[in-house]
Amino acid sequence: RRINFTHQTPEEYEMSREMGIRKALLKDFNKREDDFGTSREYDDYLEMVEELVYNLVNGMDVERTQERIEEYRKRNQHLIHVNQSKKAVEEKEVSQRIAEEEQERERRRKQLEEEKRKDMEVARETREAVLAHLERGRDPEEIKREVATRRAERNREREEKRQQEALEAEKKKETPSAQPPAPKPPVPSFTSYTPGVSSIGAPSPWRPSMGGQTPWGSGLLATPA
DSSP: OOOSOOOOOHHHHHHHHHHHHHHHHHHHOOOOGGGSSSHHHHHHHHHHHHHHHHHHHHTSSHHHHHHHHHHHHHHTHHHHHHHHHHHHHHHHHHHHHHHHHHHHHHHHHHHHHHHHHHHHHHHHHHHHHHHHHHHTTOOHHHHHHHHHHHHHHHHHHHHHHHHHHHHHHHHHHHSOOOOOOOOOOOOOOGGGSSTTEEEEOSOOOOOOOOTTOOTTTTOTTEEEO
16 A cells, blocks of 8 residues: 655656755865855865765766765864864754743743733722722722822832843843753764765666655665665
8 A cells, every 4th residue: 555655756856866965965064164264265165065066966977076075074074073063062052042032932921921810800809999999988089099009009010020030031141051062973974874875876767756765765875885
């Protein structure tokens, strides 16, 4: 029985294969602009990466392209490791920031709901108190002044609470949190991107995919070892 059948056109196959090759290359070719002395050197580096991707996608001079990749990896092993560590730390910081913002939105939502509930409760109690005082013959103007005073006090207390929470949040942002050292990733190896695959090879002939699996199986970027 066919389950999750997915039809993939030749164009979609080639696009997926190029994306896979590019992703694999960028694990090692992860230099940043500040790793270069000039913008021209950085542009030349980007052009070299695009040339390697083009060669692998189109099966042009694959053997020599693989040799260039391996030579680059050996020459830049330390910098590759450093930039991988930087990326891991940056991704962790972004995830933490997103989580903190989500927590703050949830806290603010609950705070607004609580303030709304209290406002409704106070309004109900105020109506009951006004009716009770009127029944006892108190001056309506005196009751209005008393209600206005209570409302002003409640708003002042609420504003003071908000200001205090804002100050605490600002202090929390200014205080750097101790970050544990990023774990050292293993030394990158270009031959280890796909289990059981020796190296990136020439493109495989296209054929439709079945069952949600890619038509090239586990050898997305390579020829079987």
